[in-house]
Amino acid sequence: MFTAPRLSAALLPALPGAVRRPGYDRAALRTGIVHLGLGAFHRAHQAVYTEDRLEAGERDWAISGLSLRSPAVRNALAPQDGLYTVLTRAPGGDEARIVGSVTEALTVPEQPELALRRMAAPATRIIGLTVTEKAYCRDAGGALDEAHPDIRADLTGEGFPRSVPGLLAAALRARADSGAGAVTLMTCDNLPDNGGTLARVLARFVALRDPGLAGWMADHVRCPATMVDRIVPATTEAEREAVVALGYADAWPVVAEPFSQWVVEDRFAAGRPRWEEAGALLVAEVQAFELMKLRCLNGAHSSLAYLGALAGIATVSEAMAEPLLAAFLQRLWTRDILPTLPPVPGIDLPGYTAELEERFRNPAIRHRLLQIAMDGSQKLPQRLLRPAAERLAQGAVPRAIAVAVAAWMGFLLGGDEAGGSHVIDDPMGARLADVARAAGRDADALSAALFALPEIFEPALATHAGFRAAVRDSLALLLRDGVRPALRAALA
Template sequence: MTAPRLNAALLPSLKPGIRRPGYDRAALGIGIVHLGLGAFHRAHQAVYTEERLEAGETGWGISGLSLRSPAVRDALAPQDGLYTVLTRAPGGDEARIIGSVVEALTVPEQPELALRRLAAPRTRIISLTVTEKAYCRDANGALDESHSDIRADLAGGGFPRSVPGLLAAALRARADSGAGGVTLMTCDNLPDNGGTLARVLGRFVALRDPGLAGWMAEHVSFPATMVDRIVPATTEAEREAIAALGYTDAWPVVAEPFSQWVVEDRFVNGRPRWEAAGALMVGDVHAYELMKLRCLNGAHSSLAYLGAVAGIPTVSEAMAEPLLAAFLQKLWTQDVIPTLPPVPGIDLPGYTAQLEDRFRNPAIRHRLLQIAMDGSQKLPQRLLRPAAERLAQGAVPAAIALAVAAWMRFLLGEDETGGTHAIDDPMGTKLAEVARGAGRDADALSAALFALPEVFDPSLAADAGFRAAVRDALATLLRDGVRPALRAALA
C-alpha cells in the first residue's frame, strides 16, 4: 500500500518522532518572497525562519517563486507547501516537517501573481538563491549588457526574463504604489553578494528606468550574507527513507546536521529575529564570506574535478582516498589560509578540521558532478582570486594550480575509468569546443583556456609561474592520471 501524501491534514497522524509545525499556519502572513525555491533555501533559510514562526513571529511566512521549472510548485502545492528536511548524520536520520513556505509559485506560469507578491506592502524581504549565473554578470562582476535576457528586458515589451529585470519591475511597482521599502537579500555564493546584486541591479535600472534610482537609494538595502550547509540533490533513496516513516513526500530535501548563516544586519523594513535561531547578525560579512568561499567551496571544487576525473562519485568517497584528503590539507594551509583576513570568533585551522569531518560524513551522498557544475562561474572566486593573491605574496599556489588543471582535464568530458560526463556550465558549449580542439595536449589545452577572459583575469593568465604550474600539472594528469599527479603535488 502506498503511504499517504504529506499535507496539513496528515500532520496529526504522523509518528511521534517526526517534528512538525507547532503553530497555526493559517494565521501566517507573507513577509518574505524568495526567488529560487530550490533545495538549499528549503534546507537553510526556510528552516531558520521556521524557528521564528514557532516562536510567534507569524508575519514572516515565505512565498517561494521558481523562476523556470514548475517542478517544485507541482511537488509542494498538493502538500500545502509542507516538505521534509531529512538531516543525515553517521548516527542516523532525523526528519522535520517545515511549514514556513506558505505557497510555491512558478513565475513563467503565474507572472502577474508573482509580481504582486514582490510588490505587496507586507513583503518586506525579497531573498534569492538563484545560483551565480542568474545575476547576468560579466567577467568583472558588472551587468552583462550583452546577455540575451538582459537585452530583451532592456528593450521592454514583455514580462521580465532575467532576475535583474524582474527585481527592477518589482521595485518600480513598489515605488508607484507606495508599498514601502524592501530588503533584497541574496544568499548565493558570490563575493560581496549584497554589493554584487546592488551593482548589477543598479546598472540595469540606470539603463532601463533611471528615475527609479533615487527611490532605490532611500528604500532598498542589499545586505551581504554567508550561507553554509551541505545540501545534496534529492534522490529516490531519500524519498524511500521518508516512505518508511509512513508518508510520501514528493520532494524532501536532505542535509547535513551543520548549518551556518552570517548576515549583515542592514534591513530597511524589519526582519525576523534570526539570531535567536542561530544566525550570526554582524556589521561586516566579508571575512566570513572569504573563509567559506575559499575553504569550503574552493575545496569542494578541487575535490569535484580531481575526484570526478578519477571516477569517484561522491565527496565522502573522495575523502576516503588518502591522497585527496592530504591534498586538501595542502590546499588549505599553503594556498588558502594565507590569503584570509582574521575571522572574528573563528580559528581557521579548527574550521578546516571541521570541514574535513563534514566532508567525510558517509550519510551525505554529495555527488561530485553536482559540485562540478558551472565551473566557469565558480572558479574565479573560489580558486583563481586566492591564486592571484598568493602570487602577489611571492608564492606559486601549487595546490590551486593542480585543481585548475583538473578542471581543464574535466572539460574533456571523460574520466580515467572510461566514463563520460556532460559539461554543465553556462559556457559549456564553448568550453567543450575548446577542449575538443586542443585534445590531450597540455600545452594547447591550457593555452586555449587561459585565453578565455570570461574565466581567467588577464593578469593571472599572463603570470608565467602560474601558467607553468597549471600546464605541468595538466600534463601529469593527462599522462599519468589523478593519483600520480597528487603524489607529485604532495612530494
C-alpha cells in the same frame, strides 16, 4: 504513484512522534518574505531558520516561494500545502522535520502577474534570492552583462521580464508606484560581496531601463551581504523512500548535513525575523566570513569535484576516503588558502578546516561531485583563481591550486579514468567543450587555449609564467599518468 499517505496539513496530526512538525497555526501567518529560487538549499537553510522563528511566535514572516524556471517544485509542494521534509543526515542516523514556513509555491513563467503582485505587496518586506551565480547576468568584471540575451530583451520593456535584474526592477517599480514601502533584497548566493554585487547589477539595469526609479531605490531598498553554509545534496529516490519508511510520502524532501551557518549583514530596510535567536550571526561586516567559506569550503569542494570526477569517484565522502585526496586538501588549505584570509571574528581557521574535513567525510551525505562541478566558469574565479592571484602577489606560487585548476581543464575533456563520460554543465559549456575538443589531450594546447579566456582568467594570472607552468605541468601529469600519480607528485 505514492505507496503511503501524501504529506499535507490534514495529515500532520497522524504523523509518527519521531517526525518533528510545525507546532504553530499556519493559518495565522502573514507573508513577509518572497523568495526567488525555491530549490533544495533555500528549503534546507533560510526556510529552516525562519521556521524556528515561526515556532517562537513570530507571525509576519511566512515565505512565498517563486520558482524562476521549472514548475517541478511547485507541482511537488502545492498538493502538500507547501509542507516538505528536511532529512538531517548524520553517521548515526536521520532526523526528520516537517517545515511549514513556505506557505505558497509559485512558478514565475506560468504565474507572472501573481508573482509580481507578491513581490510588490506592502506586507512583503524581504525578497530573498538563491538563484545561482549565473542568474545575476554579470560580465567577466562582475558588472551587468548588457549583451546577455535576457538583459537585452528586458531592456526593451516588451513582455514580462526574463532576467532576475529585470524581474526585481519591475517589482521595485510596482512598489514605488503603489506606495508599498521599503524592502530588503537579500541574496544568499555564493558571490563575492553578494549584496554589493546585486546592488551594482540592479543599479546599472535600472539606470538603463528606468532611471527615474534610482532615487526611490536609494531611500527604500537595502541589499545586505550574507554568507550561507550547509551541504545540501540533490534529492534522490532514496530520500523519498526514506520518508515513506516513516509512514508518509513527500514528493520532494530535502536532505542536509547537521551543520548549518548563516552570517548576515544587519542592514534591513523594513524589519526582519529575529534570526539571531535561531542561530544566525547578525553582523556589521560579512566579508571575512564570506572569504573563509568561499575559499576554504567551496574552493575545496571544487578541487575535490574535478580531481575526484577525473578519477571516477562519485561523491565527496568517497573522495575523502581516498588518502591522497584528503592529504591534498590539507596542502591546499595550509599553503594556498589560509595565507590569503584575514582574521575572522570568533573563528580559529585551522579548527574551521578540521571541521570541514569532518563534514566532508560524513558518509550519510551523498554529495555528488558532478553536482559541485557544475558552472565551473562562474565558480573558479572566486573560489580558486582570486586566492591564487593573492598568493602570487605574496611571492608564492600556489601549486595546490594549480593542480585543481589543471583538473578542471582535464574535466572539460568529458571523460574519466574509469571510462565514464560527463556533460559540461556550464553557462560557457558549448564554448569550453569546443576549446577542449580542438586541443585534445595536448596539455600545452589545452592550457594555453583556456588561459586565453578573459571571462575566466584575469590577465595578471593568465600571463604569470610560474602559475601557467604549474598548471600546464600538472595537467600533463593528469592526462598522462592519472589523478593518483599526479597527486603523489604534487604532495612530494
